[in-house]
Amino acid sequence: MSTANEEFTIEQVLAHYRGDPRYQRGVEGDKMFRETLATDALDLTEASVLKERLEPAEINDLLAYMGFNLWDFLGTRATEGESGLIPRQEYETLSMLDTWQRYPAFFRAITEEVGIDGVVELGAKVRREPGTKLNLLHIWCTAFAVLLGRGIAVELGLDKAEDRYDDVSDSLQFMRRLYLGAWEEAGEGMFAANRGYDLQVLDSAWTERLLSEETKLDDPERLSLQLRFNAGIELLSFLFHFDNRCGLADTGPYPVPGGGYLIVRDIFLREPVYSWNDACDGLPYCVTQGLVFRPDREVKVEMFDGSNIFTEPRNYLADLSGAATLVRDTPDSELRPIEAEEMERIASGAGEAVMRLYARIASMHRRDLILAGAQVYTTDFILPFARAAGMWDRFEKGDLDLFEMDPVTAQAYYALCKDGTAMEKMPMLQITGRGFMPVAGDG
Amino acid sequence: MANDAFEVVGTGLNVFESERVVEGPVRWLDSPADVLAFVGAGEAPTSIAISRGGTTTFMAPALASGVLGLITLAGAPESHLGILSREFNIPCVMSVAFTDGIQTDRGETIPADGTIVRLDVSGRPEGRVLKASA
Numbered sequence A: 001m002s003t004a005n006e007e008f009t010i011e012q013v014l015a016h017y018r019g020d021p022r023y024q025r026g027v028e029g030d031k032m033f034r035e036t037l038a039t040d041a042l043d044l045t046e047a048s049v050l051k052e053r054l055e056p057a058e059i060n061d062l063l064a065y066m067g068f069n070l071w072d073f074l075g076t077r078a079t080e081g082e083s084g085l086i087p088r089q090e091y092e093t094l095s096m097l098d099t100w101q102r103y104p105a106f107f108r109a110i111t112e113e114v115g116i117d118g119v120v121e122l123g124a125k126v127r128r129e130p131g132t133k134l135n136l137l138h139i140w141c142t143a144f145a146v147l148l149g150r151g152i153a154v155e156l157g158l159d160k161a162e163d164r165y166d167d168v169s170d171s172l173q174f175m176r177r178l179y180l181g182a183w184e185e186a187g188e189g190m191f192a193a194n195r196g197y198d199l200q201v202l203d204s205a206w207t208e209r210l211l212s213e214e215t216k217l218d219d220p221e222r223l224s225l226q227l228r229f230n231a232g233i234e235l236l237s238f239l240f241h242f243d244n245r246c247g248l249a250d251t252g253p254y255p256v257p258g259g260g261y262l263i264v265r266d267i268f269l270r271e272p273v274y275s276w277n278d279a280c281d282g283l284p285y286c287v288t289q290g291l292v293f294r295p296d297r298e299v300k301v302e303m304f305d306g307s308n309i310f311t312e313p314r315n316y317l318a319d320l321s322g323a324a325t326l327v328r329d330t331p332d333s334e335l336r337p338i339e340a341e342e343m344e345r346i347a348s349g350a351g352e353a354v355m356r357l358y359a360r361i362a363s364m365h366r367r368d369l370i371l372a373g374a375q376v377y378t379t380d381f382i383l384p385f386a387r388a389a390g391m392w393d394r395f396e397k398g399d400l401d402l403f404e405m406d407p408v409t410a411q412a413y414y415a416l417c418k419d420g421t422a423m424e425k426m427p428m429l430q431i432t433g434r435g436f437m438p439v440a441g442d443g
Numbered sequence B: 001m002a003n004d005a006f007e008v009v010g011t012g013l014n015v016f017e018s019e020r021v022v023e024g025p026v027r028w029l030d031s032p033a034d035v036l037a038f039v040g041a042g043e044a045p046t047s048i049a050i051s052r053g054g055t056t057t058f059m060a061p062a063l064a065s066g067v068l069g070l071i072t073l074a075g076a077p078e079s080h081l082g083i084l085s086r087e088f089n090i091p092c093v094m095s096v097a098f099t100d101g102i103q104t105d106r107g108e109t110i111p112a113d114g115t116i117v118r119l120d121v122s123g124r125p126e127g128r129v130l131k132a133s134a
Helices: A010-015 A027-034 A046-050 A058-077 A088-128 A136-154 A165-183 A202-210 A220-240 A275-280 A340-362 A366-380 A381-386 A392-396 A407-417 A421-432 B032-040 B057-064 B080-088
Strands: A248-255 A261-268 A284-295 A299-305 A308-312 A320-328 B004-013 B020-030 B047-053 B069-072 B092-098 B114-120 B126-132
Touching: A010 A421, A027 A058, A046 A165, A058 A136, A058 A165, A088 A136, A088 A165, A088 A366, A088 A407, A088 A421, A136 A165, A136 A248, A136 A366, A136 A381, A136 A407, A136 A421, A202 A261, A202 A284, A202 A320, A202 A340, A202 B004, A220 A248, A220 A261, A220 A275, A220 A284, A220 A320, A220 A340, A220 B057, A220 B080, A248 A299, A248 A308, A261 B092, A275 A340, A299 A366, A340 B032, A340 B057, A340 B080, A366 A381, A366 A407, A381 A392, B004 B069, B020 B069, B032 B057, B047 B057, B057 B080, B069 B080, B080 B092, B092 B126
Parallel strands: B020 B047, B047 B069, B069 B092
Antiparallel strands: A248 A261, A261 A284, A284 A320, A299 A308, B004 B092, B004 B126, B020 B114, B114 B126
């Protein structure tokens, strides 16, 4: 694999952002990179989040940091190669271009409907309840998808970096307003690295409830059920969402009285807006687990902006000590606790759904796979905000017409998906920050 | 069989550390049809599957069927397949470069189907694939 800057090897680019030894993964790398920024645009001061338009220097700091953030979060994933089942890099490039073409108008429509304070309030829902897709992952995806799409548009010669300043500013402000609501108070940093890779976002009423409903997993059979249940529904969620993590979100680690930590994990098993939803008939919309870990060893827990957990040592499930398990049957229903018998039924149903969906997906033609995967990204990244704003009908059946594709995206399909261009471009956009080119200095 | 009866034929990135000894015949899975046939034949729980890419959905039926171990020719432990193999507690070594074996139709070197291999997943970041000595 070549790199944007040919003087570096791929190993150097994976080890340090842009091959620069100052920029490593983790808190130190984050600190070093932030020291290069000229403004405080990464911070969530109310004055800057609520203003209509960002200054060019603020936008360029945010774009520069987003390149670093994406490398930190996803860089190594860029090495995973082809799927063999779903052309993911093709659908990612296509859908991100589509979000660049359409989402800035969606962000403005939502803001017009609920107001700037209303957008902040949408973000606040992240704190108030688990088991909805209005979560940190989906907030992160709003502007990242759009601005990666901008990078693709510039790479393809469809736009110039200096074009559509307001679309860039509006997309960033929409994400920042959501983050301000999610983090409750104005303060330092939006992203996981800025906060020490800690995503303790849920209100204590929920973490206390989950701990009070904990089932201890001392019985090996009960522990085995929880692990099998957890893994099986995660697998279905990845497959249902066409090999991306739109259906998974962890928050935490929340402290547990007496020692240990709690991870709150949402896993979405279906989504009524997708035509393959019927493969999961009989399964709940979402499972929320309060996973309680009481390690008797030193464990380092890090949470990333994709709402995913990595630990050192990696086998964190070896410390699983208890769990509360709840389901939400439909997007609009309440979370309710479930017991072992229902977990067995869901685990078994998820396994059957995996086989049904796999056979269906394996029989699809390549173009259908790309369009279905693109539909997941283009839909999922706006769906929770549109739902919460009470505007979903306008997106699904009304004037915002979400399920149609922008003509520029439709035309770009051939350039991106027919000759391996997407496979070549997407990893480099993820690794090198090249997708986040600065705007012109005068706005 | 002791480790000295095995020789290292590939090294890659270990997804998670485990003291489990994972040993069995390998099976190269090149297409979804291969995956479905492999699972349908009931081979998964006793076999170590090899895939080209490091994505999780391609291997979904094998994961759901309790495949013994996983080897990929690309990808990193932070990828979706790495995350899922960790959740299933299925040992997985990714981005393995083999020094011995047969050639795929794309020129990649892999052990022939049925070769008995052992996964050394005791440490990180490196994971090793060992083949029973002749």
